[in-house]
Every structure is written in structure tokens, then in C-alpha cells.
Amino acid sequence: LFRLFLLSLLNNSTMGNSESTPAPPPVAPAESTFPPKNDFSWPENLYVETRDMGALSFLVYTWSYVLDTLGDSIPKNDRLTIQDVTKIIDDNKKALQEGKHASDFADDSKTYESLQLLKDRQGKGLSLEDFDAEHQTKELVYAVGKDDNNKRITLVFRGTTNSLAFKSNWGTNFDIAKTSEPVPEVLKGKISGTKIQFHEGFHGMYY
Numbered sequence: 001l002f003r004l005f006l007l008s009l010l011n012n013s014t015m016g017n018s019e020s021t022p023a024p025p026p027v028a029p030a031e032s033t034f035p036p037k038n039d040f041s042w043p044e045n046l047y048v049e050t051r052d053m054g055a056l057s058f059l060v061y062t063w064s065y066v067l068d069t070l071g072d073s074i075p076k077n078d079r080l081t082i083q084d085v086t087k088i089i090d091d092n093k094k095a096l097q098e099g100k101h102a103s104d105f106a107d108d109s110k111t112y113e114s115l116q117l118l119k120d121r122q123g124k125g126l127s128l129e130d131f132d133a134e135h136q137t138k139e140l141v142y143a144v145g146k147d148d149n150n151k152r153i154t155l156v157f158r159g160t161t162n163s164l165a166f167k168s169n170w171g172t173n174f175d176i177a178k179t180s181e182p183v184p185e186v187l188k189g190k191i192s193g194t195k196i197q198f199h200e201g202f203h204g205m206y207y
Contacts (some may be wrong), residue, residue: 023063034109046119049150053147053152053154056126056128056143056145056147056154056156057156057159058114058118059082059085059118059128059143059145060131060141060142060143060156060157060158061158061162062085062089062104062111062114062115063085063131063143064133064135064136064141064158064162064164065096065101065104065105065163065164066085066088066089066092066096067133067136067162068100068101068133068136068137069092069095069096069099069100069101070088070092070095070096070099073092074088074092076197079127079128079129079130080127080131081126081127081128082115082118082119082126082127083119084098085115086115086116086119087113089112089115091106093105099202103162124148125147125148125149125150126145126146126147126148127145127146127148128143128144128145128146128147129146129153130143130144130191131143136158136165137164137168138163138165138168139165139168139205140157140158140205141157141158141165142155142156142157142158143155143156144156155195157206160173171201172201172202172204172205173201174201175199175200175201175204176199176200176201177200178197178198178199178200179197179198179200179203179204180195180196180197180198181195181198181203182194182196183195184193184196
């Protein structure tokens with residue numbers, strides 16, 4: 001009974017308070033900033049995203065063969081758009097078709113079709129920002145690509161299957177022993193141990 005009496009007093013006090021503070025207005029939820037508000041358009045599916053990343057991989061192989069055939073007559077490290085690449089190949093088509101990689105530049109090869117597809121799909125948005133093929137007959141080849149359409153920077157390493165470094169690349173693949181390196185400062189405390197193990201062939205190729 002005493003508890004009921006106290007509750008009654010509290011209710012009457014609350015109901016009779018004509019100067020009660022009004023409830024604060026509801027706070028609007030913070031406006032999302034993801035995705036960022038700019039002209040970026042997210043890929044519609046995973047296929048589209050990987051397809052556009054694969055476009056740069058195609059350029060790595062093709063441009064390696066162009067450099068190997070034409071030598072010092074074309075720029076090696078300057079920034080090149082897909083339009084630049086296409087123009088250089090078109091301007092030197094005869095030399096490429098008579099060179100050591102002639103089959104890759106034959107009229108019925110997929111090279112020209114693929115280049116045209118890249119131009120149509122990427123417009124002026126795809127470029128090779130850096131390309132290293134100085135020792136491409138025995139070591140790795142890499143490229144740094146910039147994709148303005150998808151707001152992406154891509155680092156690409158040429159794979160094993162190529163006519164320039166096929167034997168040395170497979171030798172690297174079969175060098176399956178392990179080698180160790182100290183844990184980098186950025187990873188200390190985040191992983192156990194003091195060493196990181198690497199595939200010895202890959203370690204020698206990339207480092």
C-alpha cells in the first residue's frame with residue numbers, strides 16, 4: 001500500500017506540473033558520406049570490376065612485345081594513355097608484323113580487337129603511369145595503371161605465360177623452398193613471430 005501511495009503522489013505531481021520542459025526536437029540522422037558524393041559510379045557487378053582491371057593486364061603483355069620489337073624508338077617510362085598505345089601500334093604495324101612477335105600483331109590476332117574494346121569502354125580514362133620492362137627476358141615486368149573511370153590505381157605483374165621469359169618464369173615457379181624476412185615495422189605486434197616466410201622463387205623475383 002505504501003508503494004502504491006508513493007506512485008500516486010508521483011503521478012499527480014507529474015500531471016500537475018504545468019511548467020514541464022518540452023521534449024527536445026528529434027535529431028535528424030547524419031547524412032551518409034558513403035559512397036562519396038562525386039561523379040564516381042560503382043561497378044554494377046563483380047564481373048565488370050574484374051573485367052576493367054583485366055584490361056590493364058592485357059596491356060602489360062602487349063606493351064612488353066611492342067618494346068621488345070621496337071626497342072629504343074618508343075618511350076619506355078613516360079605516361080601513356082590507351083590512345084597513345086594504339087597509335088604507336090598502328091604507326092608501327094608493319095615492323096611489328098615482321099618482328100619476333102609477329103603472330104601477336106597479325107591482322108587476325110585478338111590484339112587490335114582488344115585494343116579497340118579498351119578504347120570504347122575506357123575512353124580516355126585508362127593510362128599506363130609507369131612500366132618497367134628493362135630486364136623482361138629474365139626478370140619480372142610490372143606496370144602501374146591509372147583508371148580514371150573507376151577511380152582506381154592498379155599494380156600489375158606479368159604472369160608466367162609469355163614468350164619472352166617463359167623458361168626463367170617457370171624456373172621461378174619451381175623454386176619452392178622457403179626464405180625468411182624480418183617482420184616489417186607496420187606489422188609488428190599484429191602477427192606472431194619475428195619472421196615472415198616467402199616462396200623463395202617469388203622472393204628472389206620480386207625483391
